Every structure is written in structure tokens, then in C-alpha cells.
Amino acid sequence: MPTRPVVDLLELSPDFVRDPYPVYARLRARGPVHRVRGADGQEMWLVVGYEACRTAFTDPRLSRDWLRHGEPGLIMNTGEATSGFAHMLIADPPDHTRLRRLVAREFTPRRIEALAPRVRRITDDLLDAMLAGPERRADLITAFAFPLPMTVICELLGVPELDRDAFRGWSNEVVARTTPEAQGAAFTAATGYLAELIAAKRSRPADDLLSGMIHAVDDGGDQLSADELVGMSLLLLVAGHETTVNLIGNGLRALFAHPDQLAGLRADPGLLDGAIEEMLRYDGPVETGTARLVLEDVEMGGVTIPAGSTVLIAMADADRDPERFQRPDRFDIRRDARGHIAFGHGLHYCLGAPLARLEGRIAVRALLERCPELALDAAETELSWLPGMLIRGVRELPVRW
Template structure:
């Protein structure tokens, strides 16, 4: 099987990767590829194979199985996306004690309040960059308030986070990780030394399992890092990609405006059709594995294609059709198995609140004809545009 250089696909792959994934999928569910950054990896583009790989214990999340260490793991510490059981089980259990469904549901009124305030600020102009005006500030304000990050630090955090998930260069990414690590150490120490507060980070400082287990300083920093970065970047693209899909399909937009009872299904279809994470973070083969007719040797890096899998016609008929009445259950946008997204319930609340409020308060919402071409996020991790100019 020939190795496929994704970099040769050019700018078209960034703007719309789905035809390229479809072409790969027609030739088979698994391919050896070279990423746009020059890394050789195995890419899974079939839905059933991707779902199996996401839950396959033969695939490790730790680059340590290859004698490697990720940049952020080395600086930040061990976090959920780079550890396997039993370490993963222990860390997830400790954070799940505090990041509960009840705590998330209690955020719903505040999510609505923030959304209303952001749209209040947008409305007078009649046009806006939806990413800068709503899709980015809503989830970052929510996650920072949840964790107890001071509002004055939001702009600094935004710059660090953006550089980490869609780096402009290796040097800039490294600098952002180091600066964020130092910031989190200072924030945690401040919370350790002050009276107990009701935020999640303060709760994680205090929480203990029944056996007395608790998060170490490095684990706490790493957990805060993961919740801050993953806790808002994905929701930014859920909102902006979802609104872009609605605006590109006027009949679906009209149907949703006419019946917000369709909203829950619409959010799931947005996640399936053009979800915020294009490919899951890297996995590594502990031993030889087979998916379909393809054998991946031991000691190899594997990218599980969430975007590719969710457009697989074997799982979703007419996968390139955006249909808010579709049964999109089984999509992979939040992953599957042990590493299923911890923040999925919060992302759904934020996405539904933002979309409904936007449609209710911005009649005639449309893409801005003077907005110019979209600037797509680089790399294979995040799927979205840096800006989404709209008018109403």
C-alpha cells in the first residue's frame, strides 16, 4: 500500500477535507499517510474501524510506549489524554467526583446570561465575526468561571490556548505551553493559600477518594490545563461550524426556526456533519493490530479520523447531506470508549443555547457577502475557521 502525502492535497484539504477522506475511504478504511507536518502515521477513515480503535486497549494514549513524550506532557504533567489505565481510571475518577452532571446543569442559567450579554453587544452593528463575538467568548468565559480563572486573564489565556491547539510554529507552541504552565502553577498556589471557594479548581484541590487518594500538584496543573484548553476550543468550533452549516442549508435553518423542538437533534447533526475535532489525539500501537484488511505493526502512531468516520456512508446514509432530522446517534465527535469527552454535556448546553438564542434574536442571519474568504485552522486536530463574518 502506497504512503499518501496529505500535504499534497494543498489548501483545498484545509477548507473541505471531506471529499479527500471519502476518496481514501473508497480505497479502504485505514491508510498510511504523511501529515502536513511531515509525520508518518496511520489514518483511520472508516466509521466502524474508528469506533473500534477508540476503544481498543491495544492502542495506547501514552507516547511512552514508543519511548517518546509529548511537549505538553513534559511541561504540564500527566493528563487524561496521554495516560492509559490504571492511571487514566484513577485521574478520571478523581475529576468526575467534582465535575458532575449536577454541577454542569447548574451552569445552564449562567450560559444563557452570558449568551444574551454577548448578543446584546453584537446586535447594534448588524454584522459581526461570529467567532470573535460569540463562539469564542461564550465557552471561554464559562470554563474560566467554572475553574475560577480571573476574568482579567481571559485575553492572555485565549492567546495561549489558540497557539496550543492550532500552532503557528513549533517555537510559538512551546512558548505558549510553558507560559500557561507557569500561569496555572501560580493560580493553583493562590487558591491553595486562600479560603475555600466554590469553583471547580478549588474543589479539585480539596477532593479525596474514599481511599484518601488525591491529585498531586503536577496532576492538578495538568487537569486544569486539559479542562481549560479542551473545555472551550471544541465548543468554539461546534458553534461556528454548526451555524455555518445552517446558513449553507436554508431549508434546514427554516425548519429549525419553525420548531426548536428539533434543536437537540440539530446539535447532534452539527457534530456529525462538521464536528469541532477532525481527528482524535494520537494513539500508539502496543502490538500488531488489524482493522479491516489493513495490518498496523506494533510501535506505530495512529490517528483516528472522527470527521472521516462520521461521513462514512456505511454508517450514515447520504453522509454529505446536512439533515437536522437525521438520527445522528453514534457519531464520533466526542470520541468513544474510555476517553469519551468529559465535557460533552457542557458543550451540548453551550451549543444549543448559543444557536437558539442567535436564531431567535438575529432575524435574517446570513453569511456576510463582504466577509472575504474563510481562514481555516491548520493541522489535523481542530476543524473550523478563525473567523465567521455574518450579517442580520
């Protein structure tokens, strides 16, 4: 079999991290599967295009069970911390089915909808503090987009307030590492903290999601083990805020860059639900799905991906595919954006999608209502982007009002 040439993404565009969409479009025009080298120098196989990405998400030969089939260090510098560590995002059926079922018993739509008044209260308190600044300027990420979902998910799980700042640093390293060593240290610190918190809640349960997961028992008497509780708690904490932080940040950037759309949304708040879906489609918070391991040779689009390879699924490109969405590079809050895969597809579809949507709607509505002059306070090219190809977002978002 001839060797597939490696495409260096930065050679295609030095601006790839800030704006990967033209690069993905060029690759999609050549076919759905490519060997690529990312901005961090790592090589992997990349799937682009709407239908190819949906197919890849449901192919059982593309495994998420790195603990069983591969070396976890290839996707995260965790050292020995993965011994016994498990959560549903690094599991295949039947383990994934079991883990998701146990967590879903507690992470219910009713519990999420009941959070709405509390989310509104947290939103108003954060905006009160931000708008009180005499300079009428702030970093929207630090002042609002980060603390809102972090406070919500920590309250939902039952993480003490004084420990929440530490989670920002740990979470940032887990999903967008600065160095392998820093990522490993963050992983070890986070799992160690959670193990102690879980032990405390076993003896003193409260009315929170973590206590519920500790004591959740299915019809067959199955429960989450201690290691599974640590893994699932870390997954919910990280995924439970990272998506919303960057949904808000990326969504506001899109509105700032398209003043006609911003004006339309201000004039008709009834467009908000559709606007949130368009934000997710146009520039969602997750650029590529978490890495998959190829269990056997897989043929896709006339290309054979060898067993043992690492595969990334470009959700960001799927949602810009003209075969699925008309004029996909146009941001249009009146578009029917249903069918986007910003939260994934198939059995790993994001369990927290309803929470992210709820927080996004409340946050954007409040910002538009309370900050009628809100505007970007920097050039788009001056913004600093999160590294890597997993989470798409900016480190800071300077605004004025």
C-alpha cells in the same frame, strides 16, 4: 513485510484543510487504514470508517500514554515542561481510570445543569454587545462563539477574568500550532500560570471546580498531585472551550449553507436538540482524535501498523460513513444522528460533552431568536481555517444581520 506507500493528503486534494471529507471518502473506499502525510508534512497512520474508528478507540495497543511509552515532543513541542505533567487524555488505565474518577467527582451533571441560567446570561450579554454595533456586522467567533465558552469554563474553574484573553492565544497554539516554538512557549506559559493559580487556591479556596479538584479525595484517600492538577486544569480549559467554539462556528456555517434547514429550525425550535447532534455529526469540532502510539504491531483491515507508529482516528470520516448514516453528506436537522462519535468513543469519551451540548443549544437558540436576518458575510472559500487535523474550525466567521 512490504512498505505501505505514503498517501499525501494535499496531493489528493489541495483543498484538504478546508474540505477533507472527499479525501477521507476516497481513502475509505480503499480500506480502513492508510499511511498518510498531512498538510504539515508529518507522516502517520490514519484510520477511517465508522466501525474501524470505534474499534481503534477501544484497542489498548493504541496508547495515549506518550509520557511512559513514547516521546511527547512527537505530538507537542513541550520541551522540558512535561516533567511530572499528567492528565487523563495522555494516560492509559489504570492511571486514566484514577484521574477521570477524581475529576468526575467534581464535574458532575448536576453542576453542569446548574450552569444553564448563567450560560443564558452570558449569551445575552454577548449578543447585546454584538448587536449594538452600528455596522450590523461582526466576526461571530471573536464577538460570540469564543468568549461564551471561555467565560463559562473560566468561571467554572475559577480563572480570574483579567487572565482569560491570554488563554485564547495559548489554547490556539496548543491545539493548532503556528510553529513548534510558539506551541512550546504557549504550553510553558499556560502551565506556569496554572501552577501559580493552584497555589493561590490552596491557601484561599473558593466555590469553583479548581478548588474542588484540589481538595477532592476518593474513598481510598487518593488526591490529585500538584502536577496532575496543572495537567487536568489545562485540559479542562482547552477542551472546555475549543469544542464549543467550533460547534457553534461549524454549526452556523452548515445552517448558512443550507437555507432550507435554517428556515426549518427557525419555524420549529423543537428541532434544536436534534439539530445540535446533526451539527456534531456533519461537521464536528474535532476532526481526528488525539494521536495514539502503537505499542506493538497491530493488524487492522488487512494492514499491519508497526509498533512505534503514530495513529490518528478520523472521527470526521466515521460520522460521514454511508455504512452508518444514510446520505451522510447531506445536512439534515431531522435526521436521527445519535451514535455519532464527534465526542470520541470508549474510555476517552469527552467528559465535557454535556457542557458543550448545553452551551451549543443555548447559543444557537439565542442567535436564531435575536438575529432573524443573520447571514454569512463572506464566501465560504474566503474563510481562514485552523491548521492541523485535530480541531476543525475557522479563525473568523464574518456575519451580518
